[in-house]
Amino acid sequence: MATETEVHSPEIGRELGVRMYEQMQRIRVFEEHVDDLYRRRTMPGLAHLYIGQEAVAVGVCEALRRDDYITSTHRGHGHCLAKGASVERMFCELLGKEAGYCRGKGGSMHIADHVNGNLGANAIVGGSAGIATGAALSAKRRGTDQVAVCFFGEGALGQGVLYEVMNMASLWTLPIVYLCENNLYNEYTHYSETTAGNLLARAEAFGMPASEVDGQNVGAVYAAAASAVEHARGGSGPTFISANTYRFRGHHVGDVDRSYYRSKDEEERWKAERDPILLHRAWIVDGGIATAEELAMVDVAVSDEVDDGLARALEAPFPEPSEVDEDVYA
Numbered sequence: 001m002a003t004e005t006e007v008h009s010p011e012i013g014r015e016l017g018v019r020m021y022e023q024m025q026r027i028r029v030f031e032e033h034v035d036d037l038y039r040r041r042t043m044p045g046l047a048h049l050y051i052g053q054e055a056v057a058v059g060v061c062e063a064l065r066r067d068d069y070i071t072s073t074h075r076g077h078g079h080c081l082a083k084g085a086s087v088e089r090m091f092c093e094l095l096g097k098e099a100g101y102c103r104g105k106g107g108s109m110h111i112a113d114h115v116n117g118n119l120g121a122n123a124i125v126g127g128s129a130g131i132a133t134g135a136a137l138s139a140k141r142r143g144t145d146q147v148a149v150c151f152f153g154e155g156a157l158g159q160g161v162l163y164e165v166m167n168m169a170s171l172w173t174l175p176i177v178y179l180c181e182n183n184l185y186n187e188y189t190h191y192s193e194t195t196a197g198n199l200l201a202r203a204e205a206f207g208m209p210a211s212e213v214d215g216q217n218v219g220a221v222y223a224a225a226a227s228a229v230e231h232a233r234g235g236s237g238p239t240f241i242s243a244n245t246y247r248f249r250g251h252h253v254g255d256v257d258r259s260y261y262r263s264k265d266e267e268e269r270w271k272a273e274r275d276p277i278l279l280h281r282a283w284i285v286d287g288g289i290a291t292a293e294e295l296a297m298v299d300v301a302v303s304d305e306v307d308d309g310l311a312r313a314l315e316a317p318f319p320e321p322s323e324v325d326e327d328v329y330a
């Protein structure tokens, strides 16, 4: 695995470079706290951590406007935070509190944040493809220049709905980016055992441009996303991006013994050589964009913000029992 850090787009200056670092750190620290909440049995249910994949959500969302749409997956905390969600309200949702994004009734896999264009996480693999494509169709029909990004894991490449909507998006020239996060594993199975043929060729068959990007390099993801978003906003239709990445932790927080499906050595290599935050930090410092001391101050500020958000969420009230059937549709 290469350890290069220089494949950034030249237009990433200090403000964007440092903000992308901060956003990735926010996601990393948030997820570490989620893992801790699970281990301390403070959080009900499970969560699928985004640690290791931060550069994908951040690189893509930095190329979007606030009123652009995203749809997310079961591994969605990174997408929500990158699109502007509040740390405190996300913790509230995970802890079942009234102030959460779904008033505490959705939990980790159902966070939606319409104010920031996030149409929601989705526990069904491939389940958000129709929603994202519908949002793109709506934007086109309303004559806005909004773009939709559909995040999904490579496991969703086995879901028929993805191909139905990619066909429509291409026929109707919809403003959408299909963003496949290939973290190599569908739960406990390597994707090469579930996905036949050439991955990009699947999108190219519908006549849309398809490309691959290093998902550990936030600058490269940003450049690929910015170009796809411009393509969509300019009326040229859908594109497909496959971001090569890796989840550093288990499929979910309870997946701690992973040696039967991937080696410790493989995990350690990714963490040591392909950590998106370390790579971006090296790019910033080596390139003289900001100093190590400045980034250390960002680390402290992010850590304090996440600690405070969690403390407030832990203190926050649960919904009243009388509200149990409000906002519940199924």
Ligand SMILES: Cc1ncc(C[n+]2csc(CCOP(=O)(O)OP(=O)(O)O)c2C)c(N)n1
Residues within 6 Å of the ligand: 048, 074, 075, 123, 124, 125, 152, 153, 154, 155, 156, 183, 185, 186, 187, 251
């Ligand atoms: C339609 C459907 N089938 C099966 C599952 C169970 N399931 C949950 S996550 C997952 C694997 C998803 O892999 P991928 O899409 O690559 O995302 P990742 O977990 O790697 O982020 C499966 C099979 C599900 N949630 N939905």
